[in-house]
Amino acid sequence: MARIHVTTPITPEQARQIRAGDEVIITGEIYTARDAAHKRMVEDLAAGRPLPFNPEGAVIYYVGPTPPKPGQVIGSAGPTTSYRMDKYTPEMLRQGVKLVIGKGYRSDEVKAALVQYGGAYLVATGGAGALLARTIEAAEVVAYEDLGAEAIRRLRVKDFPAICINDAHGGDQYFAGQSQWVKPDAMVKPKPPVASE
Template sequence: MKVKIETPLVLEQAKKLRAGDIVEITGTIYTARDAAHKRMLTEYEETGKLPFDIKNAVIYYAGPAPEKPGMVIGSAGPTTSYRMDAYAPKLIELGQTGMIGKGARNQQVVDTMKKYGAVYFGATGGAGALLANHIKKSEVIAYEDLGAEAIRKLYVKDFPAIVIIDSLGNNLYETEPPKYRQ
Protein backbone atom coordinates (compact mmCIF):
# COMPACT_ATOMS: atom_id res chain seq x y z
CA MET A 1 0.00 0.00 0.00
CA LYS A 2 1.22 3.54 -0.76
CA VAL A 3 1.02 5.85 2.22
CA LYS A 4 1.93 9.50 2.61
CA ILE A 5 3.13 10.21 6.12
CA GLU A 6 4.13 13.29 8.00
CA THR A 7 6.59 13.87 10.79
CA PRO A 8 6.66 14.11 13.73
CA LEU A 9 5.44 10.53 13.39
CA VAL A 10 2.73 10.18 15.99
CA LEU A 11 2.36 6.82 17.65
CA GLU A 12 -1.09 6.16 16.17
CA GLN A 13 0.26 6.57 12.64
CA ALA A 14 3.40 4.52 13.36
CA LYS A 15 1.29 1.67 14.67
CA LYS A 16 -0.94 1.69 11.57
CA LEU A 17 1.95 1.11 9.20
CA ARG A 18 2.60 -2.42 7.98
CA ALA A 19 5.72 -4.09 6.60
CA GLY A 20 5.64 -3.69 2.83
CA ASP A 21 3.87 -0.31 2.85
CA ILE A 22 5.54 2.06 0.44
CA VAL A 23 5.70 5.45 2.08
CA GLU A 24 6.54 9.02 1.17
CA ILE A 25 7.71 10.96 4.17
CA THR A 26 7.27 14.72 4.51
CA GLY A 27 8.47 16.83 7.41
CA THR A 28 11.44 17.16 9.72
CA ILE A 29 13.79 14.24 10.31
CA TYR A 30 17.22 14.07 11.97
CA THR A 31 20.40 12.43 10.74
CA ALA A 32 22.51 10.49 13.22
CA ARG A 33 24.91 7.60 12.83
CA ASP A 34 27.44 5.73 14.98
CA ALA A 35 29.39 8.56 16.60
CA ALA A 36 26.37 10.85 17.08
CA HIS A 37 24.35 8.07 18.72
CA LYS A 38 27.17 7.26 21.06
CA ARG A 39 27.63 10.89 22.07
CA MET A 40 23.89 11.57 22.39
CA LEU A 41 23.40 8.73 24.82
CA THR A 42 26.51 9.55 26.83
CA GLU A 43 25.27 13.11 27.15
CA TYR A 44 21.79 11.93 28.05
CA GLU A 45 23.19 9.87 30.89
CA GLU A 46 25.08 12.87 32.18
CA THR A 47 22.57 15.69 31.62
CA GLY A 48 19.21 14.06 30.89
CA LYS A 49 19.05 16.04 27.65
CA LEU A 50 19.19 15.22 23.95
CA PRO A 51 20.09 17.64 21.13
CA PHE A 52 16.55 17.48 19.67
CA ASP A 53 13.07 16.52 20.78
CA ILE A 54 13.05 12.73 20.60
CA LYS A 55 9.30 12.40 21.09
CA ASN A 56 7.77 11.11 17.84
CA ALA A 57 11.06 11.80 16.07
CA VAL A 58 12.28 9.99 12.97
CA ILE A 59 16.03 9.44 12.80
CA TYR A 60 17.70 8.90 9.44
CA TYR A 61 20.85 6.79 9.70
CA ALA A 62 22.88 8.82 7.23
CA GLY A 63 26.09 10.77 6.85
CA PRO A 64 25.62 12.92 3.76
CA ALA A 65 28.36 14.03 1.39
CA PRO A 66 29.15 17.77 1.54
CA GLU A 67 26.86 20.04 -0.46
CA LYS A 68 28.17 21.81 -3.53
CA PRO A 69 27.66 25.59 -3.59
CA GLY A 70 24.00 26.30 -4.27
CA MET A 71 22.82 22.83 -3.33
CA VAL A 72 20.90 21.87 -0.18
CA ILE A 73 22.92 18.74 0.52
CA GLY A 74 25.26 16.27 -1.16
CA SER A 75 24.44 12.59 -1.76
CA ALA A 76 22.46 11.36 1.21
CA GLY A 77 21.52 7.69 1.20
CA PRO A 78 21.08 5.47 4.25
CA THR A 79 23.91 3.74 6.09
CA THR A 80 23.76 0.16 7.42
CA SER A 81 21.52 0.20 10.49
CA TYR A 82 22.82 -2.67 12.64
CA ARG A 83 25.63 -0.47 13.92
CA MET A 84 22.98 1.61 15.69
CA ASP A 85 21.36 -1.46 17.28
CA ALA A 86 23.26 -0.82 20.50
CA TYR A 87 21.66 2.63 20.85
CA ALA A 88 18.23 2.40 19.21
CA PRO A 89 16.31 0.67 22.06
CA LYS A 90 17.08 3.48 24.52
CA LEU A 91 15.95 6.16 22.06
CA ILE A 92 12.75 4.27 21.26
CA GLU A 93 12.10 4.01 24.96
CA LEU A 94 12.49 7.80 25.14
CA GLY A 95 9.90 8.37 22.41
CA GLN A 96 11.50 7.89 19.00
CA THR A 97 8.90 6.40 16.64
CA GLY A 98 10.76 6.01 13.35
CA MET A 99 14.15 4.92 12.02
CA ILE A 100 15.26 5.11 8.39
CA GLY A 101 18.21 3.01 7.29
CA LYS A 102 19.09 -0.15 5.42
CA GLY A 103 19.85 -3.71 6.44
CA ALA A 104 18.94 -6.05 9.27
CA ARG A 105 18.20 -5.19 12.95
CA ASN A 106 18.77 -7.36 15.97
CA GLN A 107 16.08 -8.97 18.09
CA GLN A 108 16.43 -6.47 20.91
CA VAL A 109 15.62 -3.60 18.54
CA VAL A 110 12.61 -5.46 17.12
CA ASP A 111 11.34 -6.34 20.61
CA THR A 112 11.64 -2.71 21.70
CA MET A 113 9.83 -1.56 18.55
CA LYS A 114 6.98 -3.94 19.38
CA LYS A 115 6.84 -2.82 22.98
CA TYR A 116 6.71 0.91 22.23
CA GLY A 117 5.20 0.98 18.73
CA ALA A 118 8.11 2.14 16.56
CA VAL A 119 8.69 1.44 12.89
CA TYR A 120 11.79 0.79 10.76
CA PHE A 121 11.86 2.17 7.24
CA GLY A 122 14.29 1.16 4.52
CA ALA A 123 15.54 3.69 2.00
CA THR A 124 17.41 2.50 -1.08
CA GLY A 125 21.05 2.03 -0.17
CA GLY A 126 23.41 3.50 -2.73
CA ALA A 127 20.79 5.84 -4.19
CA GLY A 128 22.19 8.90 -2.43
CA ALA A 129 21.90 11.29 -5.38
CA LEU A 130 18.26 10.36 -5.95
CA LEU A 131 17.36 10.64 -2.26
CA ALA A 132 19.14 14.02 -1.93
CA ASN A 133 16.55 15.45 -4.34
CA HIS A 134 13.88 14.88 -1.68
CA ILE A 135 15.78 16.86 0.96
CA LYS A 136 14.67 20.47 0.84
CA LYS A 137 16.42 21.93 3.88
CA SER A 138 19.46 20.87 5.87
CA GLU A 139 21.04 22.36 8.94
CA VAL A 140 23.70 21.02 11.31
CA ILE A 141 22.21 21.28 14.80
CA ALA A 142 24.76 19.40 16.91
CA TYR A 143 28.22 17.86 16.98
CA GLU A 144 29.62 19.81 14.05
CA ASP A 145 33.09 18.52 14.92
CA LEU A 146 31.99 15.04 13.78
CA GLY A 147 31.93 16.22 10.16
CA ALA A 148 29.79 13.85 8.10
CA GLU A 149 28.55 12.34 11.35
CA ALA A 150 27.15 15.60 12.75
CA ILE A 151 23.44 15.70 13.58
CA ARG A 152 21.49 17.45 10.87
CA LYS A 153 17.92 18.60 10.94
CA LEU A 154 16.45 17.89 7.51
CA TYR A 155 13.18 18.89 5.95
CA VAL A 156 12.19 16.19 3.49
CA LYS A 157 9.41 16.14 0.93
CA ASP A 158 7.91 12.86 -0.31
CA PHE A 159 11.03 11.02 0.80
CA PRO A 160 10.64 7.49 -0.59
CA ALA A 161 10.97 4.54 1.77
CA ILE A 162 9.45 1.18 2.51
CA VAL A 163 8.31 -0.20 5.86
CA ILE A 164 10.76 -3.04 6.52
CA ILE A 165 9.81 -3.86 10.12
CA ASP A 166 6.49 -2.74 11.58
CA SER A 167 5.40 -2.33 15.19
CA LEU A 168 4.09 -5.90 15.25
CA GLY A 169 7.51 -7.22 14.33
CA ASN A 170 6.63 -8.21 10.75
CA ASN A 171 9.92 -8.09 8.86
CA LEU A 172 10.32 -7.95 5.08
CA TYR A 173 13.90 -9.26 5.28
CA GLU A 174 12.46 -12.45 6.77
CA THR A 175 9.29 -12.78 4.70
CA GLU A 176 10.43 -11.79 1.18
CA PRO A 177 13.67 -13.64 0.31
CA PRO A 178 12.19 -17.10 0.97
CA LYS A 179 9.62 -16.43 -1.76
CA TYR A 180 12.44 -16.21 -4.28
CA ARG A 181 14.77 -18.86 -2.86
CA GLN A 182 15.33 -21.75 -5.27
Protein backbone atom coordinates (compact mmCIF):
# COMPACT_ATOMS: atom_id res chain seq x y z
CA MET A 1 0.00 0.00 0.00
CA ALA A 2 1.28 3.41 -0.94
CA ARG A 3 0.34 7.06 -0.77
CA ILE A 4 -0.09 8.39 -4.29
CA HIS A 5 -0.54 12.02 -5.30
CA VAL A 6 -2.27 12.60 -8.63
CA THR A 7 -3.26 15.70 -10.57
CA THR A 8 -6.19 15.60 -12.97
CA PRO A 9 -6.73 14.68 -15.72
CA ILE A 10 -5.60 11.15 -14.84
CA THR A 11 -3.46 9.42 -17.45
CA PRO A 12 -3.99 5.72 -18.24
CA GLU A 13 -0.57 5.02 -16.73
CA GLN A 14 -1.47 6.80 -13.49
CA ALA A 15 -4.76 4.94 -13.21
CA ARG A 16 -3.02 1.58 -13.59
CA GLN A 17 -0.40 2.47 -10.98
CA ILE A 18 -3.08 2.86 -8.31
CA ARG A 19 -3.59 -0.38 -6.40
CA ALA A 20 -6.27 -1.53 -3.98
CA GLY A 21 -5.39 -0.24 -0.53
CA ASP A 22 -3.46 2.80 -1.75
CA GLU A 23 -4.22 6.21 -0.32
CA VAL A 24 -4.86 8.55 -3.25
CA ILE A 25 -4.52 12.32 -2.83
CA ILE A 26 -6.19 14.21 -5.68
CA THR A 27 -5.54 17.76 -6.87
CA GLY A 28 -7.19 19.42 -9.85
CA GLU A 29 -10.69 19.29 -11.31
CA ILE A 30 -13.23 16.60 -10.48
CA TYR A 31 -16.91 16.34 -11.41
CA THR A 32 -19.88 15.63 -9.19
CA ALA A 33 -22.60 13.30 -10.42
CA ARG A 34 -25.14 11.08 -8.72
CA ASP A 35 -27.72 8.70 -10.20
CA ALA A 36 -30.01 11.33 -11.75
CA ALA A 37 -27.09 12.97 -13.57
CA HIS A 38 -25.67 9.59 -14.64
CA LYS A 39 -29.03 8.57 -16.07
CA ARG A 40 -29.19 11.77 -18.08
CA MET A 41 -25.60 11.43 -19.32
CA VAL A 42 -26.24 7.90 -20.57
CA GLU A 43 -29.43 9.10 -22.27
CA ASP A 44 -27.48 11.93 -23.92
CA LEU A 45 -24.87 9.49 -25.23
CA ALA A 46 -27.59 7.21 -26.59
CA ALA A 47 -29.09 10.21 -28.41
CA GLY A 48 -25.73 11.13 -29.93
CA ARG A 49 -25.15 14.13 -27.68
CA PRO A 50 -21.71 14.65 -26.06
CA LEU A 51 -21.11 14.51 -22.34
CA PRO A 52 -21.14 17.90 -20.60
CA PHE A 53 -17.43 17.55 -19.75
CA ASN A 54 -14.42 15.90 -21.35
CA PRO A 55 -14.43 12.34 -19.95
CA GLU A 56 -10.82 11.55 -20.92
CA GLY A 57 -8.95 11.11 -17.66
CA ALA A 58 -11.84 12.55 -15.67
CA VAL A 59 -12.68 11.89 -12.04
CA ILE A 60 -16.34 11.57 -10.98
CA TYR A 61 -17.29 12.05 -7.34
CA TYR A 62 -20.66 10.64 -6.26
CA VAL A 63 -21.87 13.56 -4.17
CA GLY A 64 -24.80 15.93 -3.91
CA PRO A 65 -23.34 18.79 -1.87
CA THR A 66 -25.43 20.87 0.48
CA PRO A 67 -25.83 24.61 -0.23
CA PRO A 68 -22.90 26.72 0.92
CA LYS A 69 -23.24 29.02 3.90
CA PRO A 70 -22.10 32.64 3.53
CA GLY A 71 -18.36 32.69 2.92
CA GLN A 72 -18.21 29.03 1.87
CA VAL A 73 -17.34 27.66 -1.56
CA ILE A 74 -19.57 24.63 -1.02
CA GLY A 75 -21.56 22.99 1.75
CA SER A 76 -21.01 19.53 3.16
CA ALA A 77 -19.69 17.24 0.42
CA GLY A 78 -19.68 13.65 1.65
CA PRO A 79 -19.92 10.64 -0.67
CA THR A 80 -23.15 8.90 -1.55
CA THR A 81 -23.63 5.13 -1.86
CA SER A 82 -21.93 3.97 -5.04
CA TYR A 83 -24.08 0.97 -6.02
CA ARG A 84 -26.73 3.41 -7.28
CA MET A 85 -24.35 4.25 -10.14
CA ASP A 86 -23.44 0.63 -10.96
CA LYS A 87 -25.60 0.36 -14.09
CA TYR A 88 -24.06 3.54 -15.52
CA THR A 89 -20.41 3.23 -14.47
CA PRO A 90 -19.21 0.82 -17.18
CA GLU A 91 -20.30 3.31 -19.86
CA MET A 92 -18.58 6.19 -18.07
CA LEU A 93 -15.38 4.16 -17.93
CA ARG A 94 -15.73 3.27 -21.59
CA GLN A 95 -15.95 6.99 -22.36
CA GLY A 96 -12.58 7.57 -20.66
CA VAL A 97 -13.34 8.32 -17.01
CA LYS A 98 -10.46 6.94 -14.92
CA LEU A 99 -11.43 7.37 -11.27
CA VAL A 100 -14.81 7.23 -9.54
CA ILE A 101 -15.29 8.09 -5.87
CA GLY A 102 -18.09 7.13 -3.51
CA LYS A 103 -18.68 4.71 -0.65
CA GLY A 104 -19.63 1.07 -0.32
CA TYR A 105 -19.39 -2.00 -2.56
CA ARG A 106 -19.48 -2.20 -6.37
CA SER A 107 -21.01 -4.85 -8.61
CA ASP A 108 -19.00 -7.51 -10.41
CA GLU A 109 -19.85 -5.71 -13.67
CA VAL A 110 -18.24 -2.51 -12.43
CA LYS A 111 -15.16 -4.37 -11.22
CA ALA A 112 -14.82 -6.04 -14.62
CA ALA A 113 -15.18 -2.68 -16.37
CA LEU A 114 -12.44 -1.17 -14.19
CA VAL A 115 -10.11 -3.91 -15.43
CA GLN A 116 -11.28 -3.64 -19.03
CA TYR A 117 -10.94 0.14 -19.28
CA GLY A 118 -8.13 0.73 -16.80
CA GLY A 119 -9.88 2.63 -14.03
CA ALA A 120 -10.09 2.58 -10.26
CA TYR A 121 -12.83 2.91 -7.67
CA LEU A 122 -11.98 5.00 -4.61
CA VAL A 123 -13.87 5.63 -1.40
CA ALA A 124 -14.06 8.84 0.58
CA THR A 125 -14.94 8.85 4.26
CA GLY A 126 -18.69 8.78 4.80
CA GLY A 127 -19.90 11.16 7.50
CA ALA A 128 -16.95 13.51 6.96
CA GLY A 129 -18.56 15.76 4.34
CA ALA A 130 -17.68 18.98 6.16
CA LEU A 131 -14.03 17.97 6.38
CA LEU A 132 -13.90 16.87 2.74
CA ALA A 133 -15.41 20.21 1.72
CA ARG A 134 -12.30 21.92 3.09
CA THR A 135 -10.30 20.45 0.21
CA ILE A 136 -12.64 22.09 -2.35
CA GLU A 137 -11.37 25.47 -3.52
CA ALA A 138 -14.01 26.25 -6.17
CA ALA A 139 -17.32 24.84 -7.41
CA GLU A 140 -19.52 25.65 -10.38
CA VAL A 141 -22.53 24.00 -12.02
CA VAL A 142 -21.67 22.84 -15.55
CA ALA A 143 -24.78 20.84 -16.52
CA TYR A 144 -28.32 19.81 -15.53
CA GLU A 145 -28.90 22.76 -13.22
CA ASP A 146 -32.54 21.70 -12.88
CA LEU A 147 -31.39 18.71 -10.82
CA GLY A 148 -30.44 20.99 -7.93
CA ALA A 149 -28.01 19.28 -5.59
CA GLU A 150 -27.62 16.50 -8.19
CA ALA A 151 -26.53 18.85 -10.98
CA ILE A 152 -23.07 18.21 -12.39
CA ARG A 153 -20.54 20.49 -10.77
CA ARG A 154 -16.90 21.03 -11.58
CA LEU A 155 -14.91 21.17 -8.36
CA ARG A 156 -11.36 22.38 -8.00
CA VAL A 157 -9.79 20.37 -5.21
CA LYS A 158 -6.46 20.35 -3.46
CA ASP A 159 -5.28 17.23 -1.64
CA PHE A 160 -8.66 15.49 -1.67
CA PRO A 161 -8.13 12.18 0.22
CA ALA A 162 -9.50 8.80 -0.85
CA ILE A 163 -8.66 5.09 -0.59
CA CYS A 164 -8.58 2.73 -3.57
CA ILE A 165 -10.91 -0.25 -3.14
CA ASN A 166 -11.02 -1.75 -6.65
CA ASP A 167 -8.18 -1.30 -9.11
CA ALA A 168 -7.48 -1.92 -12.80
CA HIS A 169 -5.85 -5.27 -12.00
CA GLY A 170 -8.78 -6.88 -10.20
CA GLY A 171 -7.58 -5.95 -6.72
CA ASP A 172 -10.31 -5.64 -4.09
CA GLN A 173 -9.42 -4.05 -0.77
CA TYR A 174 -12.71 -5.00 0.85
CA PHE A 175 -12.05 -8.67 0.05
CA ALA A 176 -8.42 -8.37 1.16
CA GLY A 177 -9.45 -6.78 4.44
CA GLN A 178 -12.06 -9.45 5.20
CA SER A 179 -9.73 -12.29 4.25
CA GLN A 180 -7.43 -11.45 7.17
CA TRP A 181 -10.15 -12.27 9.67
CA VAL A 182 -12.75 -14.47 7.99
CA LYS A 183 -12.42 -17.90 6.43
CA PRO A 184 -12.92 -17.64 2.63
CA ASP A 185 -16.01 -19.86 2.61
CA ALA A 186 -17.61 -17.69 5.31
CA MET A 187 -17.10 -14.35 3.57
CA VAL A 188 -20.40 -12.93 2.42
CA LYS A 189 -20.66 -9.76 0.42
CA PRO A 190 -23.30 -7.57 2.10
CA LYS A 191 -26.32 -6.66 0.01
CA PRO A 192 -26.67 -2.95 -0.80
CA PRO A 193 -28.92 -1.10 1.64
CA VAL A 194 -32.49 -0.60 0.52
CA ALA A 195 -32.92 2.98 1.71
CA SER A 196 -31.46 5.69 -0.50
CA GLU A 197 -29.12 8.31 0.89
